[in-house]
Every structure is written in C-alpha cells, then in structure tokens.
Amino acid sequence: MPAKKLGQPLFGRVALIGIGLIGSSLSHAMRRGGLAGTIVGHARTAATRSSSVRLALVDTVYETPAEAADAADLVILCAPVGACGALAEAIGPVLKRGAILTDVGSVKAAIVRDCGPHVPEGVHFIPGHPIAGTEQSGPSAGFATLFDGRWCLLTPVPGSDAAAIEKLKTFWEALGSKVDLMTPEHHDMVLAITSHLPHLIAYNVVNTAAHLERVTDSEVIKFSAGGFRDFTRIAASDPTMWRDVFLNNKEAVLEMLGRFTEDLSALQRAIRFGDGETLFKLFSDAREIRRGVLQAGQDTAAPDFGRHAGATEKA
Amino acid sequence: MPAKKLGQPLFGRVALIGIGLIGSSLSHAMRRGGLAGTIVGHARTAATRSSSVRLALVDTVYETPAEAADAADLVILCAPVGACGALAEAIGPVLKRGAILTDVGSVKAAIVRDCGPHVPEGVHFIPGHPIAGTEQSGPSAGFATLFDGRWCLLTPVPGSDAAAIEKLKTFWEALGSKVDLMTPEHHDMVLAITSHLPHLIAYNVVNTAAHLERVTDSEVIKFSAGGFRDFTRIAASDPTMWRDVFLNNKEAVLEMLGRFTEDLSALQRAIRFGDGETLFKLFSDAREIRRGVLQAGQDTAAPDFGRHAGATEKA
Numbered sequence A, B: 001m002p003a004k005k006l007g008q009p010l011f012g013r014v015a016l017i018g019i020g021l022i023g024s025s026l027s028h029a030m031r032r033g034g035l036a037g038t039i040v041g042h043a044r045t046a047a048t049r050s051s052s053v054r055l056a057l058v059d060t061v062y063e064t065p066a067e068a069a070d071a072a073d074l075v076i077l078c079a080p081v082g083a084c085g086a087l088a089e090a091i092g093p094v095l096k097r098g099a100i101l102t103d104v105g106s107v108k109a110a111i112v113r114d115c116g117p118h119v120p121e122g123v124h125f126i127p128g129h130p131i132a133g134t135e136q137s138g139p140s141a142g143f144a145t146l147f148d149g150r151w152c153l154l155t156p157v158p159g160s161d162a163a164a165i166e167k168l169k170t171f172w173e174a175l176g177s178k179v180d181l182m183t184p185e186h187h188d189m190v191l192a193i194t195s196h197l198p199h200l201i202a203y204n205v206v207n208t209a210a211h212l213e214r215v216t217d218s219e220v221i222k223f224s225a226g227g228f229r230d231f232t233r234i235a236a237s238d239p240t241m242w243r244d245v246f247l248n249n250k251e252a253v254l255e256m257l258g259r260f261t262e263d264l265s266a267l268q269r270a271i272r273f274g275d276g277e278t279l280f281k282l283f284s285d286a287r288e289i290r291r292g293v294l295q296a297g298q299d300t301a302a303p304d305f306g307r308h309a310g311a312t313e314k315a
Helices: A021-033 A046-054 A065-069 A081-094 A109-118 A162-174 A184-210 A217-222 A228-234 A239-248 A250-272 A276-295 A309-314 B021-033 B046-054 B065-069 B081-094 B109-118 B162-174 B184-210 B217-222 B228-234 B239-248 B250-272 B276-295 B309-314
Strands: A011-017 A036-042 A060-062 A074-077 A100-103 A128-130 A151-154 A178-181 B011-017 B036-042 B060-062 B074-077 B100-103 B128-130 B151-154 B178-181
Touching (some): A011 A021, A021 A036, A036 A065, A046 A060, A065 A081, A074 A081, A100 A109, A100 A128, A100 A162, A109 A184, A162 A178, A184 A217, A184 A228, A184 A239, A184 A250, A184 B184, A184 B217, A184 B228, A184 B250, A184 B276, A217 B276, A228 B184, A228 B276, A239 A250, A239 B276, A250 A276, A250 B184, A250 B250, A276 B184, A276 B217, A276 B239, B011 B065, B021 B036, B036 B065, B046 B060, B060 B065, B065 B081, B074 B081, B081 B100, B081 B239, B100 B128, B100 B162, B128 B162, B151 B162, B184 B217, B184 B228, B184 B239, B184 B250, B250 B276
Parallel strands (some): A011 A036, A011 A074, A074 A100, B011 B036, B011 B074, B036 B060, B151 B178
Antiparallel strands (some): B128 B151
16 A cells, blocks of 8 residues: 655654664655655664665764754654663754654553653654564665555554644555554553564574474474474564563563463463364464454465465465 | 476376375476376365366375275375374275385374384385475465475385385475485474474464453454564464374474473563563574574575565565
C-alpha cells in the first residue's frame, strides 16, 4: 500500500535523532512521499554521519542532537530505548514551541518515563512505535517500503494535543503505515507477547544450540533448515536495541515468560507421558492463529517465506 | 544447485508410500531429473489418490501400500513417523529381493525400531531424512526444487549394503540434495535441537499468545510483524507429523528441552536483575551462528526473508 503523494510537505524541517535501520527507512519513505521540506539528522558515530550524507539520507548531519533538533517541526528519536532519555534531555532546551517530538522505540512506558520530564511546555510529545523491521542494522539497511502495510502504534500521554496526534497519524499513513492508538502500558503488554518474547526465545534457542557437547556448532549450522535457521534470523537483530527492550519492559516480559514456561511444562509432560491427543490438539489450534495472520495481511502466504522459487509459483 | 540429468533412470519402478508435501516433491524432482522409469504410489485417502493422478505425480495409484510396493526397485515411505511401522509390515511380504526400502521421516531410531523387523532378507533398508520442507501439507504442496541445496541424511543400519547406500546417495544428489551419513541415534540428537525443539517452542509461543486475558487474539494477529508471525508460520506445519515426531524422539527432545529451560532461567534472571551486560553478550554471540548459517548456504541473506521488495534489491 504505497502512500499517495501529498500536495506539499507535512513538515518543514524533520530531525532524525539516530540513523540506523529505522531512521534511514524513515528518510527513504519521507522522500518517496515528499513529506518533509528538509531532513536533518544526528548520529553518534562519525562513520554513520558520513554514511548518512553519502546515502543522501539527510540534507545536513550534525554532531550533536541539539543542533539537529533545533528549529525542527518534527523530531523523531530513532535510537535504542535506553539512549532516549539522555537524548531528550539534550534536545529539550532547543525544541521549538509547537513542534512534535516522537520516537520509534519498541517499549513505550519507559520512553514516557525517561523522556517526558525533558519535554518543554508547548512541545507535543507523542511516543510511537512502527511494528516493522528486519534483522539488519545501520544506515545502509533502510528502504522506503519498510512501513508499507505495517501498523504504527501511537501512545499519546494525558494532555496530548488532538491536532498534533492527528498530524502525526497522517504522517505515518503517508509513510505507508496503518495507525492505531493505545496507552503506553497496553502497548508494552501487547508487544511483550508479539515481539519481545519471540525474540527472547529465539536468542535462547540459538544460545542453547551453541553450547551442546554432543552436537557440534557446525552440525547445527549445516542442518539448520528444519526450523532452527528461522530462529537464527530473529536472533541476528541488533543486540543493543534488544538489551534495552528487555531492561525497559521487564514486568510485561517476565509475565509472558512465566506463562510461556507454564505452558511449556504442560507440553513437556505430554511428551514425557506419550499423550499424543494433547499434542495433536495443541498443534492443530496453532494453525488458526496462522490463518489470522495471513488474513490480516501481516505475512506472506508463500510457503517457507517464498525461499523456493518453485513454491512461490505454486502459491 | 539443480541436479544434472542422468543418462538413464536410476530406478525402474519407484513406489511412493504416502503422497503429501514430501512425496509430491519427490515426484516432481524425480521427473525433473529423469530418475525413475515409472512412479507409482499409494495414499490412504481417496481424495489424495485422485489428486495425485490429476497432478500427474504418479503413473499409477493404488489403494493398498502392498500393491504399490510390489515389484518396485525403490520404495520410499513418505508418511508420518508413527504410521511407518504398519506400512512396513504391510509391504514386507511383497518387497522384491535387491530392492531399496527407505523413508523420509524426521526421526530415525524409531523408524529402525518399527520398520526393521518387517524388512525381509535381501532387501536393503536404509532410513533417510531430507532436511527440507515448508509449512504446507498435501499432494499439491510439493515442488521440484524443494531439495535443492538442502541436506539429506542417510542413517544406514548395521549390515547395510555399501553399494545400495551409494546408489541411494546418488539418487538424493540427483534430486538436488547434499548427502551425509550418520547413525540413527546421532541423527535424532542433531534434529532434536535444529528442528524438533524450534517447532515445539513455536507451537508453545503461539499457544501462550492465544490464551492471554489482557491481550486479545486479534491484537496478537494485527501486531504480529514484530517477530511472532515467524513463529506462526512454523506452527502451521502438519500436526500429525509433528505429534509423531515428539512421541518418537522423546528422550532427545526432553534433553534439549531441559537445557533450553535451564538457559532460559538464566536469561530470565538477567532480565529480573537488570543485568544488561549478560543480555548484550548473549545477544551478540547469537549473531555468529547466523553468519554460519548464511555462509553454509542454508538460508537467504535477504533481510526479513526478502518479504520487502525494496530490501531484497539492496541485499
């Protein structure tokens, strides 16, 4: 669902604070839609700053976040969740009255807690989270279609300005997204099950596999096509980003983990006692959810993710 | 790695006992390579028998496994592991002297245990397992390229004939596979971690998600793009096949599950106590294994499985 081009830019000056997978994809998608007059940015390392200019992701890049945020109409924090508090503190003093400050972090209550206190009167602070990404990181990983058809969740805080929320919603829709609103707390609970737990589990399976004595790493790698390789892809995601997610959504993740472990114990028991009926029922039920995901347009129906040309042709 | 066409068929009459995803893919790949003079088959249901004729998967289809196996030079059991013992018993009396009997099951020691006693003197019984598949099932799910570049493991039993092993190896290579040999017991241990545990975990995450009170199923589906959707794909695999895998590889799966749970407890503890260093190290280590999987050609390097056109272009 490529967004239609708007008549004129929604925002004059947009500042990307952090230019990795999401920041660079935002730039590509903004340019595709003609959504920004000027795109400026800040990146922590000289290497990323130079890449972002070379790749034309930003018109100007700055060494400090405050220089980038200065006079911006829209400021988007695109850094790991754990870094956002300090960034908000650094840019707070220069934020323009009437500007919108948002972010793209995978955790929302912690963003409200860490950034909220640094947002000056008259600036519209509306945390956000595009549910989109790949296992790649860095400024060259981005692409314009990343947000197409994916959901972006906005989690306004009490007192958020309705017109500003509407404008940010229009912006995300123009980037290709569908937009939903919820509280930061509910967001963190939903994402704990749909994203944080799956990543934790994937990291853990890969870790378990790497430390076996009776099966070598090279066997694990060679024979990974039976399911394991999909976990390795998820577990290839950015370690800093994910460390920050788990440190900042602790309660919800621990709750989901508790339930997961409970359910796994029941499954383990069924295996131990050869209870085929329980296994069959549970495995059949799981297909229903898959059907829902496909119907909702949130995944490709091509078998095996379309890895085989022959399979996609038949799909 | 499409196999090169052989001068003449490797086998005169090949019998597929069971015609689902693997059986039908075998047929397509045999036809592509000209590996069989005649392909015949047996399927349990009338619907599958009629599909397999309509799709030209077999030249003749039979209602009983013995009719299909009769006079065949190669017999391939392509049924769930739990069904193979009875099938071997049914076809044992008609198996031709000098014929090769193999299978494609995901568990090997149980196949040896269940089928071995029914194999008559003079028939070469060589269990096998192609590490390839998709989440789709049934006779229309197959395609010729399924085995290309994937490993097929053969697990000969004591006394297996060397020339017969060599011939079956040539057959699998002509289907597009790479072939390795190992004992049935070691196979079951390797697959427990690379395939069985990942599937069990995926089924369990989907099950946990479906039974939450504070997050609805429709939210889980809508916002699945953050990782969960990949688990739903794996959990869409055939329930009968997977029930049989867990019932028949109990010890190895329980051992891997024990280690997984141990490791998960350590991870849970790191989250609870905010130990970012441990989390970061573990998440970084997981990237190494991913690199190995890509270098071994066992997965696509396209970001996000190439779901985004923009991403594959850049990959």
